[in-house]
Amino acid sequence: MGNWIVNHGFTAFLLFIWMGINIFLFVWFYFFYDLGDQFIYTRHLLGSALAWARAPAAVLNFNCMLILLPVCRNLLSLIRGTFMCCGRTMRKQIDHxxxxxxxxxxxxxLMTAVHTVAHLLNIEWYNDSIRGDYDALSDALSRLEDEGNTTYLNPIRSNNTTPTHFAFTSLAGITGVIITLSLILIITSSMEVIRRSYFEVFWYTHHxxxxxxxxxxxxxxxxxxxxxxxxxxxHNTSFCFSRPEQWGTIPECPIPQFAGGFPQTWMWVIGPMFLYLxxxxxxxxxxxQKVEYRKIVMRPSKVLELxxxxxxxKMDVGQYIFLNCPSISQLEWHPFTMTSAPEEDFFSVHIRSAGDWTDKLISMxxxxxxxxxxxKMGVDGPFxxxxxxxxxxxxAMLVGAGIGxxxxxxxxxxxxxxxKESNPKLRTRKIYFYWLCRETHAFEWFADLLQVLESEMEERGMADFLTYKLFLTGWDKSHATHAMVHFDEDTDIVTGLKQKTHYGRPNWDKEFExxxxxNPTSTVGQFLCGPAVLAKVLEKKCVKYSDVDPRKTRFYFNKENF
Structure with a gap:
């Protein structure tokens, strides 16, 4: 349990607060509408469906206020980059x-579903009331003569109106239909299978x-x-409730008047909408802004370097940008991690063929x-x-899978x-790097950099600073046999590096051990850029091998998210 707290404690605390606010809003507004004296007559027509419609609406307002903030990438980059007063644990939350x-x-x-079902019942009961299907009180409430079409209770004003007609002709009804249909399309097109295979469908529908x-x-x-x-x-409700025939004839029972509540949703969402704008x-x-090409290189395994x-x-290590190519699509923006260093006078990306957009760009x-x-290329970022x-x-433990x-x-x-500086100032004293690839060609474009680093560290007597292991996961018997024959050579037959390539997947328990x-007393940052399956494995290993005692080794899991 203690190890779990090290990696997930603060995240769990924030989720607890978020869920607590949701529950509080639901319960508060449920009882506000279920017990409030001003809704006694409304509840007589609608029953508990009134509270079941309004409580989810409050939760909807709260989450609609929040949902745009996590995709305000410039705001998040400002928080994590400029306001460095927030600690590492706080900055980790931004990555989620x-x-x-x-x-x-x-x-x-979820709340839209509950809200919609409850309002469908409300419309049905409003319609039955105007038709006189219930008691005398319901009939009296539904047929109140209103002043200036403002003081009625039942929004269905004619017994010739059907619930379907009301839903598609009233302002609340038609906007509700539009909202619900939009949400259904947004959520369904965001499914992993759609997003991975038909990104354009996801992209356009999400808008x-x-x-x-x-x-x-x-x-x-x-x-x-x-x-x-x-x-x-x-109007004395308790006295007049059972005397609808006396409304307007005795002082205690003047004709009751009703009004709709002031719209509040805009107050919840106006701030985030402005930030997103x-x-x-x-x-x-x-x-x-103009973007110029310094160099274009076609790497092995259909990897394009720009x-x-x-x-x-200006950039920092590990940051990413969004690219837009108007020749392919005016609206589509795709994220790519930069492979250049802040010290260089250009920024670069490596783009793997992984869909229609990348295929078209590589072909062009x-x-x-x-x-x-x-x-022509548009660039948004860095983030x-x-x-x-x-x-x-x-x-630092760095794990990359393929183009990751x-x-x-x-x-x-x-x-x-x-x-290259005479006295580099680095808090980091040790880096472990693991790269997992399915094909031998995938190693080629990155091996040159590792060779330079390898010789640089040896010249400075710091060969122990960087430990790297390359794993070929898509190997077969011919690869293994070839590797065995040339095992005694100084350099690896696949990469040309002194570090030999491993065949198969890493034994992560052995690596973490x-x-x-x-590093018995160190804080270890474990960084992954790779698939979700591998993320689950490494996250569990970080929990398993972390110690609650701050004087011993702790592993903190970090994953790239776009």
Missing amino acids: NLSFHKLAAYMIG LFVVFFIGLVIHGAGRIVRSQQTTDPP CERLLRFIRYM QLTKKGF VQELPEGAQGP GTASEDVFDYEV VTPFASIMKSIWYKF QVRKE
Whole structure:
């Protein structure tokens, strides 16, 4: 339990607060509508469905306020990059931004379902009341003569109106339908299988959030949930409840008057909507800034390297950017981790063929004449990630899977530049690097950098600073036989490095045991850029091998999220 607290304690605490606020809002508003005197007559028509409709609405407002904040990337980068007063534990929470975005979306989906079902029942009961299917009180409440079409209780004003007609003609009804349909499309297109295989469908459908928020702000203006208003003389509800035939004829029972509540949703979401609008404006400004190509290289395994320059662009290790190519799509922006170091006068990305957009970009670049500039490119960023904190740990374990090595290329290059200085100032005293690839060709573009680092460390007598292990996971018997024959050679047959390539997957228990043994009193930052399956394994190992005692080894799990 103690080991779990080391890695997840603060995250669990924040989720506890979030869930506590959701529960509080639901319970508070449920009892407000279920027990409030101003809703006695409304509850007579609608029963408990009134409270079941309004309580989820409060939770919806809260989560709709939160859901845009995790995708305000510039705001998050400002918090983690500029306000360094927030500690490492606090900054780690920023790296869970997309997880929290999804969590808020799930809560919105759940509350929308409850809210919608309850209101469908409300409309049905309103309709039955106007038709006179219930008691005398319900009939009297539904047929109140209103002043200026404002003091009625039942929003269905004619017994010729059907619930379906009301849902598609009233302001609250039509906006509710639009909101619900938009949300269904947004959530279903965000499923992993859709997002991975049909990214464009996910991308375009997700922008229905604009329609969703516009409908959300307007929705409450329909004011279909109405409460009793104070009259002069006052309407004595307890006395008049069973005397609808005497309303307006005795002083204790003047005609009751009702009004819809003031729309409040806009007050919850106006701030985040403004921040997100600023975010998009900043993205547009960056899009308009000129980007030039310094170099275009086609690497093995269909990996495209772009070296770019842009006026005023500054980066840190492990950061990522969003790229837009108008020739392919005016609207699509795709994230890529930068492989260059802050010390270089350009920034670079390595792009693997992984979908329609990347395939089209690679094809366009391959067809360019020698020395020509590539297609126009828009760049948004840089944005901070977990890898920015790599130098805040005494010991770092870097794990990259396939093209997931990109943030660590930036880190390795930065280390090389730092060691070119006479007295590099680094808190980090040891780095363990693991790279897992399915094909031998995938090692080629990164092996050159490792060779340079290898010789640099040896010259400085710091060969122990960097320990790296390369794993070929897609090997077969021919690979293994070939490796055995050439095992005694000074360099590896696959990479040309002194460190031999391992065949198969790492034994993570053995690796973590070794790191803990070699660093018995250290804080170890474990960084991953790779698939979710591997993340679950490494996260469990960080918990398993961490010690609650701060004087002993602790492992902190960090993962790249886009």
